[in-house]
Amino acid sequence: MSATFQAGSTPDKGLHPEKLSVGIVGGTGYTGVELIRLLCRHPGVSVDVLTSRTEAGTPVAQMFPSLRGLTNLAFSAGTTDSLAKCDVVFFATPHGVAMKQARELLAHGVKIIDLAADFRLKDTAQFERWYGMPHDCPDLLAESVYGLPEINREAIRGARIIGNPGCYPTTVQLGLLPLLKQQAQSKNPLMQLNQLIVDAKSGVSGAGRKAETGLLFSEASDNFKAYGVKGHRHHPEITQGLNQILGSHKQFEQLVFVPHLVPMIRGMLSTIYVTLTEQGQNVDWQQQFEDYYRDEPFVDVMPWGSLPETRSVRGSNTLRIALQRQESSSVLIVLVVQDNLVKGAAGQAVQNMNLMAGFPESMGLEIVPLLP
């Protein structure tokens, strides 16, 4: 399997030479356990290392009884030595961890997929501003690829480092991609770039497995609120992504982004309001979106006027989009749903891994959503 990786001078990768050897740094959070859920049945990989500073020695199935009988993996302290033997290492850690270990692992021929934000924002000043720390390795950041396969598929195949997108940014970029691609090719504007509004809603697992009062059942249940209105870290990531799609016409500077917290475990819905110009109103956007995404394995364009529900993708890597306009309005309403832990995090990371390893892109991700 390692052959796929053109490992060069590191000929003897992996404990299971026939399988891709995988390590997960920080497996005690929700993206970590979700990676394990997806990878423990993935036919092409073997999870060989699973690290946790606090839980070294604990069998993962003891912490997550849902995994009893499925894996004998135990958390380890996670030395560089053990990780260096892997073909791919996922970082399901807090921000700032991956960038500290990246250079050494790369030197051993390990490929890196970071589910935190270390390799998302290309502008180190932006990174420092929003994450409160300087970037450790601007050169690696420059080399890294933003892991949104529907946009960067080819670059991902050849990448050594992937910055796995944030959950909100995934919905907004994929919800606007066909539109912005048209916009980029059009002589005249199709939408008013300074009028874009994203009203986003996420289940509570998006906040991670952190013991914070505000995330308690008795606080978050039977309740609804906006949060992060003053400024959310996904805001600059969204702007960067949209402007990258637009190309030279970087004009998203007034993008409004308001996230809300929904009393459900998984699921994310973004309601995107696009003010179309008169020319934009004459485009058949439904057709555009269907054409654009026809061959994408994980993007589902629903019929015009559909009302996607988050539960329709629960546990799966599918993202669904529906379009609508209200009578006499120039606003195109784009509704996007995904499972924030799958397409919004761990599933997308596995999709990236599949691309990097030369596997079929859907391998291990053919999961039927759990409904009801």
Add this chain to the structure above:
Amino acid sequence: MSATFQAGSTPDKGLHPEKLSVGIVGGTGYTGVELIRLLCRHPGVSVDVLTSRTEAGTPVAQMFPSLRGLTNLAFSAGTTDSLAKCDVVFFATPHGVAMKQARELLAHGVKIIDLAADFRLKDTAQFERWYGMPHDCPDLLAESVYGLPEINREAIRGARIIGNPGCYPTTVQLGLLPLLKQQAQSKNPLMQLNQLIVDAKSGVSGAGRKAETGLLFSEASDNFKAYGVKGHRHHPEITQGLNQILGSHKQFEQLVFVPHLVPMIRGMLSTIYVTLTEQGQNVDWQQQFEDYYRDEPFVDVMPWGSLPETRSVRGSNTLRIALQRQESSSVLIVLVVQDNLVKGAAGQAVQNMNLMAGFPESMGLEIVPLLP
């Protein structure tokens, strides 16, 4: 008590002459039982008649055990005779019921508060279009008063018929009232009227106590979706209300309104996006809102940048508003929360009744929100 009502030729109102005699038509739904919750402890009223076509004879506490020990009321078939003896009759019925009974009750000197939509839309063509039936009594509709006390307090005091506002329209109108009042007085526009976007979210009780598959626990729990995007009945009510505030400058024609369903029982949050003009950006809206609502008993303007939660008003008649602008954005974000069954329905109806009866406006509504 009836004296307050200038009962005229109907001298012998009420079974409890010292209290306002109240009837509730259709007490088996959520707004009905909420009216009972509020009125069974209201010091100024006596609930004397409670009707239900299907449950005649059943003690209300048998259907709603939460009321055991609090009331001996039983549902009755609800003859006009019994209702005609009341001072005030609330209609907590499906749309179209109140307008059929209104004329006869008025003739007996009964005042009417309709919690359905019969007396909300002033334009009968609009009513017919959105509710699928012709209006029975356009003259009474013309006479009726839209029961939003913060806007129509004086008219409510003298009204015979109240159209109690819809839940969403209450949040949007109160969330924009100080702004539109300013706009109405300003020579130059303060906001772009054709750019207004309302992204609203409601708990499931807003759909009523109807046995529909989509409202089942197993369908609505752990899920989030938009609904009614093609067109929601509260849309024209919102537009009418906002244009009424604006006065002669009726310009809301492109208002976008997208409601969503939140997996919680009670609670509503509307996120309103107002694109300010340059002049509008120079107004101190926080000050404007605080000044405008200073003396309102049920509107709470929170500090700039606050994040109101629906649970902060659970069970109470309070509506909370918070304002915010994101860096470099011309958009004023207005966040409004209320309990959809209280300020959004039954509580507002009692507030209206208090005004009509000459009671203190907060009488019976001094409820501390239930948190957690």
Add this chain to the structure above:
Amino acid sequence: MSATFQAGSTPDKGLHPEKLSVGIVGGTGYTGVELIRLLCRHPGVSVDVLTSRTEAGTPVAQMFPSLRGLTNLAFSAGTTDSLAKCDVVFFATPHGVAMKQARELLAHGVKIIDLAADFRLKDTAQFERWYGMPHDCPDLLAESVYGLPEINREAIRGARIIGNPGCYPTTVQLGLLPLLKQQAQSKNPLMQLNQLIVDAKSGVSGAGRKAETGLLFSEASDNFKAYGVKGHRHHPEITQGLNQILGSHKQFEQLVFVPHLVPMIRGMLSTIYVTLTEQGQNVDWQQQFEDYYRDEPFVDVMPWGSLPETRSVRGSNTLRIALQRQESSSVLIVLVVQDNLVKGAAGQAVQNMNLMAGFPESMGLEIVPLLP
């Protein structure tokens, strides 16, 4: 594939001769859609017929958008002709439907798995008492096999008709099986048979996809209650099952069974209180249970004193058991969890189908539970 079924005089079974041809009668309920979830990725079967009286013509993915892209199946009216071409037909229907169609389908060589109660209670008088209808085919009932693989595996392999167990009975029988097997072999009593208490709790999906007021989100959420205390249909099924395990010593006559409704979608936990005799207290029950279930693919005996959570089996066919005794108490506490829609219904039905078809027992059921 049909060869496995020794189809005899019905040589031309199935539209996909290489796969088992499957029909589902009544696919619009929760057990129906759960069967589709499990079978649409099952490598050995092809779902060829899916019937619904009310939804004939509707693509199943239109009713359940979670299945978009996974199946092109549409509901059909479900003639006997089309069903007769299947190898196996599942009935995910209300009680009383399967027994009306069974004889004709059997005549065509079709095997039947009924997820309703028609083939659960062997005593037709009991059936009539609890289900309010006479039994249509006592001879087929006598032939049918109760589909609890851990008890009747061999009989299931050769069966033509399976009565798939109720959800509660599955937890109670598997929670007591090793104990009752010991009891049956012991000269002296190990437990007091007239003291058995089962306090059971189920998620709301157990009630099915029925538009009933009591199952509404606004009624069932943030609430807890017992139900069916006067008498639940699973009560006689449990008694029958336990007595069958005990063999000739049928002594469960005072079994107390109290089900409760939990505000969650899926999941079931039964807390079983077994009063041990002095001899019974000296048995190492943990060892007994572990030994008994060592080779069972879907029964997990957790370490002594564990606290199984329903979410640890969400979406999977695993049932977990934990044992405990409180200090100085003679009562053995047996905690059993399962997903009521999988091991408690559709998953167990597929497990039965696998046995009948000669497939590996876990085929298509290797699902990692969805947590969180």
Add this chain to the structure above:
Amino acid sequence: MSATFQAGSTPDKGLHPEKLSVGIVGGTGYTGVELIRLLCRHPGVSVDVLTSRTEAGTPVAQMFPSLRGLTNLAFSAGTTDSLAKCDVVFFATPHGVAMKQARELLAHGVKIIDLAADFRLKDTAQFERWYGMPHDCPDLLAESVYGLPEINREAIRGARIIGNPGCYPTTVQLGLLPLLKQQAQSKNPLMQLNQLIVDAKSGVSGAGRKAETGLLFSEASDNFKAYGVKGHRHHPEITQGLNQILGSHKQFEQLVFVPHLVPMIRGMLSTIYVTLTEQGQNVDWQQQFEDYYRDEPFVDVMPWGSLPETRSVRGSNTLRIALQRQESSSVLIVLVVQDNLVKGAAGQAVQNMNLMAGFPESMGLEIVPLLP
């Protein structure tokens, strides 16, 4: 008001001489904020001191926006001086705090109501075993009164220190009180004391407002589990309470108690299984319970066979009981519901305060449950 308290040598109590002056130590938890909810509208008291080590200086309405506009109280560090001026001080603190401050406050004539466990278990060895600390003031413990008004009403009126009962113990004691009273007077046993089983279920708020992983929304939602099966602190409190009712015949030594966690915020349901003797089976328990509780303001005996729901008491101080027996069974099933934060904690504490202060027992507690 202080006159009621015969304050003796402390003549100058309270900032509002006409009202009972109240202090709350530890107002940031759920029982604390619930006390504020109940007391800020209580006509007989003035909350004058509210302490929190961590939040001194913060207005309580900033931490709990549900209280905005209802109170100007701010948390203070809570010196003994300020508390000593109160008539009554509630401790809504972790276990072990009240017993450290009790002696000094008593010396100033302050009465104490402890909502933690310091004054619940009369046996100091038991206290030390279950709470992991020695008792600071056994003499005060001996003097203190267990604050269950339905059992100790007269003693509460004259008490200086109240140990407010735990939530589970309240349901079990009140669920069995009429039965044990009969038992205590009967020559022959009416029930088998060594067969008592309590299967109890609580909403998540019962665990307090603690930032623990297991209490997160994403962990506790859509899930059900038993907990504390090895031993729960309320177990000895229940045994003590039941034996006290029984009087000299202390025989509850094998009581089985299994608590479970329900994904709801508030509410508690205990299902109690009482094995009746033949004599006990001939008693009309429904009549016994109704007679016993006829005059109790907060205990509601529902009709035989009723199914009490936790939401029927949401936010109120009422506890509801229903009885049932299954066909041919000797087991009396007692179902008890309460709001764990009201009758199970803060409401009962206010009920105790009312008794101590000579107020009407229901003062400030006449709250209609919030349903839906």
